[in-house]
Ligand SMILES: Nc1ncnc2c1ncn2[C@@H]1O[C@H](COP(=O)(O)OP(=O)(O)O)[C@@H](O)[C@H]1O
C-alpha cells in the first residue's frame with residue numbers, strides 16, 4: 001500500500017539568472033511503514049522535493065498524493081498527516097524547550113492541557129525531560145536534533161520527513177538517532193522519508209533507496225540490489241555503487257547545501 | 261480557528277517582546293531625545309498652528325515612532341526564516357493569515373505602549389491636549405503600525421538576508437518621514453514642498469493627528485486622515501495576506 005506516490009513531480013525556480021530546474025520530474029512510491037533513504041549529491045533536488053511533499057512549496061509540474069491526500073488539492077490534509085524536520089531545524093534559540101514543545105502542540109490545534117501533556121510525553125520519549133526549562137540555544141547538537149524531531153512528531157504523523165537529520169552530529173548522536181528512527185517505525189509504524197548524503201547511514205537505516213541526481217531519479221532499490229546492479233557485486237560498497245550511478249561522490253567538496 | 265491561531269502566534273511573539281523589555285525602552289530613545297532636546301527649541305517659534313508647539317511636535321514624534329518601529333518589523337522574520345522557524349510553523353495546519361496577524365498585532369501593541377510612555381513624558385515636558393484627541397492619536401498610531409508592519413513582513417518574506425532589507429527600508433522611510441512633515445508642519449515651507457508632501461500618505465495622518473491634539477475633531481483633515489489610515493491598513497493587510505498565503509508557492 002503506497003503512502004506516498006508522485007508522478008512527474010517538478011519544480012522550477014525563477015531567479016534573476018533565469019530559471020533553475022531544481023526538480024525535473026520525480027516518480028516514486030513509498031510503502032507504508034517503510035524507511036526510505038533519499039540519496040543524492042548536493043544540489044540534486046532533495047530538499048526541494050521534501051518541501052513540495054510537505055506543502056511548503058508548490059510544484060510547477062506533476063502530481064503527488066501523501067497519506068491519501070492530494071498535494072495541491074488538499075494541502076491541509078497533507079499537513080495533518082506529515083511531520084517535517086528541516087535540515088536547519090526550526091527552533092528559536094531564546095525560547096525554552098518546554099515552550100517550543102507546547103507551542104507546537106497548539107499549532108497542531110491541541111488544547112492547552114493536551115499540549116502540555118503531549119510535551120511531557122515527547123520529552124520522555126526523546127530524552128529531553130531534564131532539559132525542558134533550558135533555552136534551546138543551550139542544547140548540544142544531538143539534543144537539538146532530538147528536539148527538532150520531537151516537534152515533528154507532535155501530532156503523531158503517519159509520515160515523517162527528515163532532511164539530513166544527522167549532518168553535523170557526532171558518531172554517538174548519529175547512532176542514537178538511527179535507533180530512534182528504527183523505533184519510530186517498529187513501535188508506531190511511522191513511514192520515514194529521510195534524505196542523506198552519508199552512504200553508511202543510507203546503508204544501515206534505509207529499507208530502500210531512491211537515488212536522485214540533477215532533479216530526477218537515477219536509481220532505486222534496496223541497498224543490496226543497488227550494489228549488485230550498479231556496483232557489480234553485493235560486496236561493493238555503497239560508495240562505489242553511488243559513483244557508478246552518478247559518476248561522482250555523494251558530496252562534492254565546495255558545494256554547500258542550500259538551506260531555505 | 262483564525263482567532264485561536266492569531267492569539268497563539270501573538271502570544272509567542274508577545275513573550276519574545278517581554279524577554280527583551282530593554283529593547284522596547286531603547287526603541288523610545290530617539291523620540292525621547294527629540295522631545296528633550298528638540299522640543300524646547302520650538303516653544304517660542306511661530307509654527308502657524310493652533311495650540312502650543314508641543315501639540316504640533318508630539319503627534320509627529322508618535323507617528324515617527326510608529327513609522328520606524330513598524331517598517332523594520334520584517335527584520336525578525338528574515339532571521340526566523342533562516343533559522344527554519346517560518347517553515348516549521350507553515351508545515352503545521354496553523355492559519356497562514358494568523359502567522360501574519362499574530363506578529364503584526366504584537367508590533368502594534370508594542371508601539372501603542374511605547375506611544376503611551378512617550379505621551380506621559382511629553383505631559384511632563386509641558387504638553388496639554390484634550391484626552392479624546394490623545395486617544396484618537398493612539399488609534400492613528402495603531403493603524404499606521406498595523407499597515408507598515410504588514411507591508412514590512414510581506415517584503416521581508418521575499419528577501420533572503422537582513423543586509424538587503426535594512427538599506428531598502430531606510431531608503432523608503434527617510435524621505436517619507438521628511439516629506440510628511442512629521443517634525444515641523446509642511447505648511448511652513450515653500451509651496452512646492454507642501455504640494456509634494458501630499459503625495460505621501462503619512463502627511464494626512466499627521467495633519468489629522470495635529471487637529472485631534474487641539475480638539476478640532478470635525479475637520480477636513482480629520483476626515484482625510486481617517487480615510488487614508490483605514491485605506492492604507494486595508495491595502496497593507498491585503499498585500500500581507502496574499503504574500504503569507506502564497507509564500508514559497
Ligand atoms: N529558493 C530557491 N531559489 C532558486 N534556486 C533554488 C532554490 N532552492 C533550491 N534551489 C536550487 O535548486 C537545486 C536543488 O536544491 P536542493 O533541493 O536544496 O538540493 P539538495 O537538497 O539535494 O542539496 C540547487 O541547484 C539549488 O541551488
Ligand SMILES: [Mg+2]
Nearest residue numbers: 046047257258
Ligand atoms: Mg538539501
